[in-house]
Amino acid sequence: MATSSQTESAGAGGKKISLREIFEAEESPLLRYAFSLLGRRAIAEEIVQEVFLQLHKHWDNVENPRAWLYRSVRNRSFTHHRDHKREVLTDGAQEPESDDDDTPGDMVARMEAAGFLRLLLAELEEADRQLVHLKYFEDLKYREISERTGLSIGNVGYRLHHVLKQLAEKLREFGIEGTT
Numbered sequence: 001m002a003t004s005s006q007t008e009s010a011g012a013g014g015k016k017i018s019l020r021e022i023f024e025a026e027e028s029p030l031l032r033y034a035f036s037l038l039g040r041r042a043i044a045e046e047i048v049q050e051v052f053l054q055l056h057k058h059w060d061n062v063e064n065p066r067a068w069l070y071r072s073v074r075n076r077s078f079t080h081h082r083d084h085k086r087e088v089l090t091d092g093a094q095e096p097e098s099d100d101d102d103t104p105g106d107m108v109a110r111m112e113a114a115g116f117l118r119l120l121l122a123e124l125e126e127a128d129r130q131l132v133h134l135k136y137f138e139d140l141k142y143r144e145i146s147e148r149t150g151l152s153i154g155n156v157g158y159r160l161h162h163v164l165k166q167l168a169e170k171l172r173e174f175g176i177e178g179t180t
Contacts, residue, residue, distance in 0.1 A: 017065070019055070019056060019059055019065075022055075022065045022066065022069070023052060026066060026069055027048065027052070030048045030051070030069055030070070030073055031044055031045060031048050032119070033070065033073055033074075033115070034047050034048050034073050034077055035115075035118075036112075036114075036115030036116065036118055036119050037073075037074065037077040037078075037081075037111050037112065037114075037115045038077050038080065038081070038115075039114070039115075039118060043080060044077075047073060047076045047077060047080065048073060050076065051069055051072040051073050051076060052069070054072065055068065055069060055072075074108065074112075077111065078104065078107065078108050078111065081107070081111055082107070109176075112176075113171065113176045116171060116176060117167070117171065120167055120170050120171070121167075124163065127149075127159075128159065128163045130149065131145065131149070131156065131159055131160055131163065132160070132163060132164075134148060134149075135160055142156045142157055
């Protein structure tokens with residue numbers, strides 16, 4: 001009799017994969033995805049763990065485990081976001097409340113856009129990330145940023161402009177535009 005870690009299912013392309021293989025291949029990417037949607041590592045870890053437990057329970061009925069995992073993580077993240085709207089985020093800022101006219105799809109699109117933005121910010125050089133943090137998280141004026149960083153006021157504006165332009169281009173590559 002096969003153990004749960006040896007149970008096999010047809011993955012993409014009909015290749016047989018085991019639950020253990022899918023776990024080893026997808027755990028880290030799923031954690032990053034959940035974190036990008038939620039912005040909170042502990043909750044992302046809980047959700048990914050719950051989703052893998054559900055996959056184990058429904059293994060025989062899941063045709064495409066990878067797609068099922070990502071869809072389940074997205075749905076659970078959306079549910080968590082909806083149920084905990086008023087919680088304070090780790091940086092001390094509250095999440096903006098959504099309009100009553102928003103559909104669940106709009107909310108998920110905004111969550112995904114915020115997640116992609118968090119990932120892109122993490123990929124910035126430290127100096128550029130610091131400029132964005134000072135301007136948009138600490139709400140400092142260019143003069144105050146200049147005093148903290150030693151850059152000229154003009155250089156602060158120039159660099160922020162180019163960083164924001166670069167972020168916008170990368171978001172467009174992900175299909176995220178406008179006020180999403």
